[in-house]
Amino acid sequence: MEIISIKPFGNFANTYIIKDESGAAAIVDPGCVTDELKSEIEKCGKVEYILLTHGHYDHIWSAKEIKELTGAKLAVHKNDMPFLADESLSHGCKYFPGEQDVPQPDIVLEGGEVLKLGNSEIKVMSTPGHTKGSVVYIVGDTMCAGDTLFYLTVGRTDLEGGSMEDMINTLEKLKNLEGDFRVLPGHGRETTLEHERQNNRYMSKLDLLKEQYLG
Numbered sequence: 001m002e003i004i005s006i007k008p009f010g011n012f013a014n015t016y017i018i019k020d021e022s023g024a025a026a027i028v029d030p031g032c033v034t035d036e037l038k039s040e041i042e043k044c045g046k047v048e049y050i051l052l053t054h055g056h057y058d059h060i061w062s063a064k065e066i067k068e069l070t071g072a073k074l075a076v077h078k079n080d081m082p083f084l085a086d087e088s089l090s091h092g093c094k095y096f097p098g099e100q101d102v103p104q105p106d107i108v109l110e111g112g113e114v115l116k117l118g119n120s121e122i123k124v125m126s127t128p129g130h131t132k133g134s135v136v137y138i139v140g141d142t143m144c145a146g147d148t149l150f151y152l153t154v155g156r157t158d159l160e161g162g163s164m165e166d167m168i169n170t171l172e173k174l175k176n177l178e179g180d181f182r183v184l185p186g187h188g189r190e191t192t193l194e195h196e197r198q199n200n201r202y203m204s205k206l207d208l209l210k211e212q213y214l215g
């Protein structure tokens with residue numbers, strides 16, 4: 001299993017390609033289509049899934065183009081489904097008013113699913129906080145974290161569906177996962193869960209946050 005990281009342009013999210021030895025692949029968060037993304041897709045066998053970590057425009061924008069290119073099934077958590085058809089929820093309206101064109105999902109996630117990808121398995125973990133339908137995709141010891149967990153910070157919780165209380169519960173769940181994980185975030189550089197447990201103040205001072213927000 002190999003994960004390829006594709007650099008986006010502008011404000012778009014990082015896109016990742018999860019590639020099983022069999023050639024089966026999944027594309028996480030196709031915000032923008034770049035030449036690099038296209039040429040990496042050409043090197044894949046069958047692209048089985050387009051996996052959205054949540055419904056913000058910068059993660060979903062090119063889902064239609066990638067679906068048409070690959071025939072892959074589109075997956076999103078049920079709570080962020082409305083974002084795909086509503087540019088004010090996705091915030092696409094701020095940057096490209098009237099241009100959002102994202103198909104409805106083929107797979108509606110609730111969290112807890114295990115998606116088969118060749119000989120690999122992708123675990124879906126529900127991680128509300130940034131949005132109600134945010135998820136993290138876990139393959140082996142790597143997680144595609146979307147806008148839930150970043151290098152030294154976490155996703156904002158002040159947009160539609162965001163909740164600091166939910167984020168705190170999500171961070172506790174992530175912090176308590178057994179072992180270490182490579183963390184591939186929706187924006188910025190990659191990190192590890194252990195690095196964030198130690199250095200990310202939202203995780204290292206989680207007890208203070210819980211006191212403050214959850215009482």
Ligand SMILES: [Zn+2]
Pocket residue numbers: 013056058059147186187
């Ligand atoms: Zn984002």
Ligand SMILES: [Zn+2]
Pocket residue numbers: 054056130147
């Ligand atoms: Zn977002």
